[in-house]
Amino acid sequence: RDHHVGSIMLTGRSSAGTTVTRRLVEGFRGQADRVAGKRVGLVVATDQEGGRVQVLSGPGFSAIPSGLTQGSWPVTTLRTRAAGWAKQLKAAGVDLDLAPVADVVPAGLGTRNAPIGSFDREYGHTADTVTPHSNAFAAGFAQSGVMTTLKHFPGLGQVIGNTDVSANVVDSVTTAGSSGLTPFRAGIRAGSPFVMVSLATYTKIDSKHLAAFSPTVIGQLLRRDMGFKGVVISDDLGNAVAVRSFTPAQRALNFLSAGGDMILTVRPSTVPAMAQAIQTRMQQDASFRAKVDDSVHRILAAKHDAGLLVCR
Numbered sequence: 001r002d003h004h005v006g007s008i009m010l011t012g013r014s015s016a017g018t019t020v021t022r023r024l025v026e027g028f029r030g031q032a033d034r035v036a037g038k039r040v041g042l043v044v045a046t047d048q049e050g051g052r053v054q055v056l057s058g059p060g061f062s063a064i065p066s067g068l069t070q071g072s073w074p075v076t077t078l079r080t081r082a083a084g085w086a087k088q089l090k091a092a093g094v095d096l097d098l099a100p101v102a103d104v105v106p107a108g109l110g111t112r113n114a115p116i117g118s119f120d121r122e123y124g125h126t127a128d129t130v131t132p133h134s135n136a137f138a139a140g141f142a143q144s145g146v147m148t149t150l151k152h153f154p155g156l157g158q159v160i161g162n163t164d165v166s167a168n169v170v171d172s173v174t175t176a177g178s179s180g181l182t183p184f185r186a187g188i189r190a191g192s193p194f195v196m197v198s199l200a201t202y203t204k205i206d207s208k209h210l211a212a213f214s215p216t217v218i219g220q221l222l223r224r225d226m227g228f229k230g231v232v233i234s235d236d237l238g239n240a241v242a243v244r245s246f247t248p249a250q251r252a253l254n255f256l257s258a259g260g261d262m263i264l265t266v267r268p269s270t271v272p273a274m275a276q277a278i279q280t281r282m283q284q285d286a287s288f289r290a291k292v293d294d295s296v297h298r299i300l301a302a303k304h305d306a307g308l309l310v311c312r
Helices: 018-029 073-093 127-143 179-187 217-226 250-255 268-284 286-305
Strands: 007-010 041-047 048-050 146-153 194-198 206-210 232-233
Touching: 007 018, 018 048, 018 073, 048 268, 073 127, 073 194, 127 146, 127 179, 146 179, 179 194, 194 217, 206 286, 217 232, 232 286, 250 268, 250 286
Parallel strands: 007 041, 146 194, 194 232
Antiparallel strands: none
């Protein structure tokens, strides 16, 4: 209410089940802003990948296996199962799953890849395996009316460190033409509504910025080269050690200036400084204001497509 936050994320872990979760979500929905008498619906997101990353469980929710297990199934099986998992999220009032993981972890790196491989979050060790399975997961969710997010662009498969708990995580392998980007290209062609950008640095793409703060990664590679027109969402800009050297205000401004649209923070205490910084910069800088306007329109379009906003 105070800062007009337009979307929320359910995080942590809950075993309360679909009915209790729905009741909680409806309470949040009732607080959403109204414009000209119409409520602008919240996007309610969560992390429901499977395996070690499944926020919601309990009555009405299936136990979802890990990405590696899902990647061993025929794609038709995964699509069917994903449609069922999405129905469960829909019953709980969730609009957006921060999945599928489109990262390709090479077999030679395996569990030494701290953010993905050590948790079996990847669908496989080659783009040929990951691409059809990430697409099948997204297609199943679309079939049941729940949006998905390709992550973590341009891929966390080649790193050792985890940006959640480590600073200066660097990928010195991936280029704009690497096969690790194939799952993202395919997912964008298939109509993915959201893409999440990582907090690693890619020295062969832009050595000077974290990906989420990089105009080259977002504006050039994702938007121009891959033609992505949907919502660019950040990885966590609240708690992640990768961004700790930046103030919350700098994190928000850097992401939006680079071409990002939706800021994700798991620390609500960062919201006031972020919101104030954005409003101040918009008053001072017409080009920044135009970027924010574009971002707002992309988010509103996604809300409209998801049935959360009725335009007159």
